Amino acid sequence: MLCDACAEALPPAAGRRCLLCWMPLAEGAACRHCAVQPPCFASIRAAFVMEAGARQLVHALKYDGMTALASPMAELIFERLDLGPSDLVVPVPLHGGRMRSRGFNQSALLAKHLAVAARLPVDARAARRVRATKPLAKTMHRDERRAIVEGAFAGVPERLEGRRVLLVDDVVTTGATLDACSKALLAAGAASIHCVSFARAD
DSSP states (O other), X not given: OXXXXXXXXXXXXXXXXXXXXXXXXXXXXXXXXXXXSOXXXXXXXXXXXXXXXXXXXXXXXXXXXXXXXXXXXXXXXXXXXXXXXXXXEEEOOOOHHHHHHHSSOHHHHHHHHHHHHHTOOBOTTSEEEOSOOOOOTTOOOHXXXXXXXXXXEEEOHHHHTTOEEEXXXXXXXXXXXXXXXXXXXXXXXXXXXXXXXXXXXO
């Protein structure tokens, strides 16, 4: 559990933002990237900017194995974000090799706790990572990220048909991963995809 002071010190992802990918905007409703190439998801919302305390929490969960942080982080997502019309919570999956080396999927942990808070079912098997990809942490260019994750995901039709999916990830950078995963889930029969994350890189 985070104390109130620590939670309130996290940098909120506030201000004018693209209504699709949640990037900061000077004006308008959509950023130039989404205007030129609309994403497959209906929206992304992130609770915080990937700076200061938010970065520390994400890294502690993801790289230091502090899995107990998933619960308070999910509570903050639930408290601060509009989850949109959703029937099913689905985490962005890890490839089997990455899962074995890390021992857990941080997005699945966040999704599990978020589903409890939102009183929604969660299905960590509705999406699969069918191709291993290199880590994206140091790859900042949008087109390069999009190429890396293209075709990396698949959805399971019997788990997704007609469902409005709330897709959960820990961090959004360009939205390429969420877009590729959303594309696969829609191809498997999902009705719509709304995405949420704990933090967004601005």
